[in-house]
Amino acid sequence: MGMKKRGGMKNVYVVKSVPRSIDEKHKELDSKNVYLLKSDDQAINRYRDTVLDFLEDRNGLFLVISQDKTFFQNFRNSFYKELEIDLKRIRIVSNIRRGLEEIRVYMEYQKQPFLFIESVMEGRSSLSFIEELKSEFKDLFIIVLMTDVDEPLVTQFVEAGADNFITKPVSVNVLVEKLANTIEPPDLIGKMVREGKERIKKVEFALAYGVARDILEKKPGSPAGLMIMGDALKGLSKHEDALKMYLKAMTNAPLYLEPLKKLVAFYKEEGDMDGALRYLEKIDKLSPFQVGRKKEIGELFFMKGDVAAAARYYEEAAQLAHTQKLPECVQMAEDYSDKIFSFNPSAACSLLELCTRLASIYRTDLHWSIYNKLGMTLRRQSRWEAAVEAYQQASLRAPQDENIMFNMGMAYVEGKDYGNAAQKFERAMEIDSGFYKDNLSVAYVMGQVFIKANRTRNAAIVLSHVHLVDSGYKKVQSLLNSLK
16 A cells, blocks of 8 residues: 655654555554544544654654453554554553563654553553653553543552553543543643743753743743753752752642652752651652652652661562562562561561561572571560461571471460470481570570470480580589479
8 A cells, every 4th residue: 555754754654645545454454453543533533743843853652561352453543544544653562571661662762752551551550660660661651541530540640750641441632532541741830940940951941930030920830830940050050949849849739749759859959868868758658659769769768767667668678569469579578577586576576577578478488597587586576476477488598407496496485385395406406406505595594494394314415515615604513403
């Protein structure tokens, strides 16, 4: 089929008008178009140039990350039919990894992908992927595909960086309208805000200041205008004035997250971590479902030395990652529990418990040391039965470790179950007959337990060692006399 360029376009091709072929093609598409509802020619025509200009001026293309082949086929066919877009400009991939690879290649070759992505891919939320994309490619347009309108979830995706949303099934005219409005805001203020942001990006701070002033003249108190003015003033090294703009934007829109994020960034640049933390916590109260922010708050508390607060936020981050069905939640919990345990074992208990629960859910095997550490922290909380269970899991993974056996025995001691305690101490001695010899305290406790469990022979062995090293140690002489 012949091809020709639209007007002065360089890269976007439209199908040459061949009535018979086009009519046949339209009939074929109409018979398949079950997912995208009928279009309105007037609506399509209204937004046609915006979409085609995006493809021409920005060397754009459309990338769909979805396993819904029916939606993609009808999306692709409808764009071919209604907008006469070259089918090569519409791509689909079935997984996030491949989508990221393609986006990076397109960006490397100065192409501008417009991304459509399912809110859930391969059984897991796309939230964290969108966050990563937006941090790497700030200018990438993203529309999230959903099957239900879930306002809290929409809020999370907006904060993650989504530009718009589509609920399937969708009519072609709604699809094209949302696409066009994402590319170019329909209202004057929206266009001015985008221009101001572009000026900031190009380090044209004086010009950006002028745009912000115009926005505020047309819409006094506009948070978006105040933030652009703040960015411009900061770029012009007027930091105190910039801070005033950000604070005013926050006051004018207390439920709007962007001014708070500006304040976080401002205080970070100023090296004021307490200021950054203060506003991060405000954001987290308004929008408590972002894994990355939980981690960031945890890190800042950890840097301040507030290990207990850091542990709370690390745990929330791992739990939230699990809620979003992210398998890496297990590794997160393991890493964080190790980190916290090194500084404050007691504060790590809840994280260690979460780690073992998640490992069970995701069928991930953990190192024995995790269960051993959990047992230690549970003992400190006098939860000796739970500690025994943790040590049992540790011993399954390291059956020849005498220290685990001793620790399990001590848990039984906490519960005054001296029979089982003595049995575990004996097992430790079977693994390493002299493991207690470097620690008189360990040997003395074992001797006491052996006496209470009527294991007089082993009691004599360990207590004799204590007496040999230090005959005046505690009541060792008296205990030995009791064995005669």
